[in-house]
């Protein structure tokens with residue numbers, strides 16, 4: 001494909017991505033994969049180049065662009081080589097008019113501009129490295145590192161390895177043999193905050209596809225009782241094959257009915273040594289992986305998430321046994337989902353107190369810790385460990 005044809009493809013895809021962001025449609029990665037499935041003429045170099053253009057355009061637009069063309073013209077205003085590809089030949093974009101500015105450059109949507117520490121802004125949109133968690137049931141970190149050229153130990157997580165972004169890990173021996181999971185260092189630290197050990201009864205309340213459940217299972221050495229619950233059946237269904245691949249047997253799963261979660265969890269009331277609440281959230285801490293997610297968040301959506309987090313925290317509090325622990329985490333850098341949410345919880349639940357976390361990363365905030373891309377090189381998370389009297 002010519003540079004112009006690649007630019008045209010990027011515009012078409014950006015149009016779809018913008019529409020999906022406005023209407024709650026599929027994520028950019030899914031739309032890109034679908035687009036290429038029906039366009040076999042695009043070779044692997046074309047696909048890589050188009051993808052690269054799309055993500056550069058997404059990263060530079062804080063507000064949702066007016067159109068795919070506006071997003072790419074904005075980028076072309078800063079890149080003469082790309083601007084030259086708008087040459088108006090067949091299957092290429094029309095030339096850029098002198099007064100056509102394209103979408104403005106920015107990091108954050110305006111309504112969030114002063115809600116995230118400016119020292120984090122640049123790192124929020126950098127490319128994330130590829131972090132792995134070594135499955136101790138199958139291997140140790142040094143042995144796996146020796147199989148992966150360029151792998152470095154993660155600075156804070158004791159079982160993590162870091163590789164450059166884009167390393168094709170799924171073709172590697174450690175991946176094929178189930179020795180590793182792809183998991184950001186921040187997520188590994190959250191599982192570590194559970195201090196899970198064999199013999200415990202542990203519940204991962206918002207388990208999703210079980211990324212942190214598997215880390216807890218590794219800490220528990222396949223012992224004790226581990227329950228993974230979620231309201232999303234498709235995500236929860238992905239846990240069993242992952243657990244099998246990693247050699248973990250016996251993880252229970254429970255599908256929850258939103259708003260009626262206790263109907264499936266009542267037998268665990270006052271019975272868990274550990275409840276992990278990795279709550280649904282704005283995802284502001286993972287924008288470096290999903291930069292278009294910042295076009296999807298709105299004040300209304302944020303308010304609903306904060307309400308759900310508070311409700312799930314109170315529900316989890318009823319499931320922890322006296323002396324047990326609740327770990328609260330959100331992949332967010334916003335106070336209302338993190339330290340603010342924790343302050344409100346501690347105000348409502350006098351039998352819980354914040355306890356120290358078992359790692360040195362992050363910055364202390366009102367009883368919890370904020371991990372961030374700029375400060376710690378991890379995805380952004382707020383995490384707190386709360387012990388019941």
Ligand SMILES: C[S@@+](CC[C@H](N)C(=O)[O-])C[C@H]1O[C@@H](n2cnc3c(N)ncnc32)[C@H](O)[C@@H]1O
Nearest residue numbers: 205206207208210211212230231232278279280
């Ligand atoms: C941040 S994600 C969890 C990610 C997961 N723990 C992991 O490590 O991969 C939040 C999860 O909360 C789930 N969720 C949303 N509402 C819920 C509810 N009322 N009860 C339990 N889970 C809920 C979502 O389906 C989503 O999978």
